[in-house]
Amino acid sequence: MRTRVLGTFTIAALALLAVMALVVTPADVNQQDAVRFLYVHVPLATLMYVAFGITALGSVLYLLPRTRARKWDLLAGTSAEIGVVVTGLVLVTGSVWGRTTWGVWWTWDARLTTTAVLFVVFLGYLALRRVSGDADIRAKRNSIAALAACIDLPIVHKSVEWWRTLHQKSSLLDEETFMHPHIHGTMYWTVMLGIGAFLLLFSWLLIHRYRLARLEDRLEDEGLERALAERRAEALAASS
Amino acid sequence: MAVTEHAPTGRTQHRRRYVVVGVVVAAALGFLLVRGLGNATLYFRTADEAVAQRQQLDGRRFRIEGTVVAGSVQQVANQVAFKIENKGVVVPVDHQGDPPELFKPGIPVVLEGHFVGETFASDRIMVKHSEDYIAKHPSRVTTVPPTTLPAP
Numbered sequence: 001m002r003t004r005v006l007g008t009f010t011i012a013a014l015a016l017l018a019v020m021a022l023v024v025t026p027a028d029v030n031q032q033d034a035v036r037f038l039y040v041h042v043p044l045a046t047l048m049y050v051a052f053g054i055t056a057l058g059s060v061l062y063l064l065p066r067t068r069a070r071k072w073d074l075l076a077g078t079s080a081e082i083g084v085v086v087t088g089l090v091l092v093t094g095s096v097w098g099r100t101t102w103g104v105w106w107t108w109d110a111r112l113t114t115t116a117v118l119f120v121v122f123l124g125y126l127a128l129r130r131v132s133g134d135a136d137i138r139a140k141r142n143s144i145a146a147l148a149a150c151i152d153l154p155i156v157h158k159s160v161e162w163w164r165t166l167h168q169k170s171s172l173l174d175e176e177t178f179m180h181p182h183i184h185g186t187m188y189w190t191v192m193l194g195i196g197a198f199l200l201l202f203s204w205l206l207i208h209r210y211r212l213a214r215l216e217d218r219l220e221d222e223g224l225e226r227a228l229a230e231r232r233a234e235a236l237a238a239s240s
Numbered sequence: 241m242a243v244t245e246h247a248p249t250g251r252t253q254h255r256r257r258y259v260v261v262g263v264v265v266a267a268a269l270g271f272l273l274v275r276g277l278g279n280a281t282l283y284f285r286t287a288d289e290a291v292a293q294r295q296q297l298d299g300r301r302f303r304i305e306g307t308v309v310a311g312s313v314q315q316v317a318n319q320v321a322f323k324i325e326n327k328g329v330v331v332p333v334d335h336q337g338d339p340p341e342l343f344k345p346g347i348p349v350v351l352e353g354h355f356v357g358e359t360f361a362s363d364r365i366m367v368k369h370s371e372d373y374i375a376k377h378p379s380r381v382t383t384v385p386p387t388t389l390p391a392p
Binding site for chain 2: 031103108109121151168171182184185
């Protein structure tokens with residue numbers, strides 16, 4: 001019921017974002033209308049950091065003996081699933097935007113390369129999650145792999161400062177210019193709205209997928225117990 | 241009974257193995273990233289650097305970066321000639337093909353190609369846009385900062 005309220009807010013925020021991004025905001029002095037990619041690409045990229053950040057957090061909480069519980073590993077996996085989809089969308093929107101402004105679909109600069117690595121590494125993590133084994137061993141294995149994969153996350157963020165790239169530097173998370181944003185007027189507030197709207201969408205997806213993951217986990221446990229009970233009954237029937 | 245006695249050592253062995261695997265994976269990833277990005281640190285040479293290294297770069301394919309000099313653009317058929325500049329060093333460019341839509345004087349570009357004598361023979365132009373986004377018809381903005389080049 002509560003997620004229905006969240007869903008309603010999400011749809012309203014996305015609708016408002018569409019109006020702001022496509023109608024209200026002006027064209028850019030250099031990029032003209034191509035600047036409107038900003039309102040999707042930047043929120044998606046923010047989501048990518050948030051999603052994999054939650055994966056890292058869940059994995060740490062699982063690995064710490066004091067907070068060890070299988071739900072943290074499930075949360076990490078759930079968030080990574082959404083994160084991989086979002087990263088795919090970041091790469092696609094970035095590629096189309098790059099074609100219209102830079103003139104190329106793709107180039108192997110540091111930002112693009114590290115983001116592609118992030119996508120592939122987390123695909124590998126999702127594949128690893130499906131490898132069978134004892135539930136607790138699996139969860140531990142997942143958590144360690146997730147943390148190794150997350151090493152790339154700060155590298156992606158800092159790539160535009162550490163190396164020369166075709167990709168422009170950060171417009172939002174730049175300490176020096178935090179008070180004097182690179183994005184002007186309504187364009188800035190529309191990016192902020194975009195981040196908010198996409199965060200709502202992410203929360204909605206995360207809650208639903210997490211519930212499903214818990215149910216799957218329970219099904220697996222109960223299925224195992226039922227199978228054990230059946231074997232036991234068979235053994236009893238055979239011995240009597 | 242023997243099983244319960246052996247269980248703790250088995251566990252610590254397991255744990256140690258995971259730590260070792262984790263460290264190896266992390267080290268391999270780090271190695272790949274550093275090695276792979278070693279080249280990305282030289283994603284482009286600025287015009288002045290390229291001119292300074294022209295001897296070594298002769299005939300080699302690389303990327304060069306500079307600002308398109310105002311009034312230097314001459315387009316003929318599907319070929320365009322212009323000059324790029326960085327730190328006062330000017331490099332003449334011959335480009336084969338159509339420039340991208342946003343190509344114009346005064347903007348930073350990254351080109352792919354090689355030196356032919358003093359001239360840079362380019363076959364790919366990439367427009368490097370800055371992180372500034374400014375309304376086309378600024379009603380509230382009084383001063384428009386120039387599109388800045390990143391510090392080399």
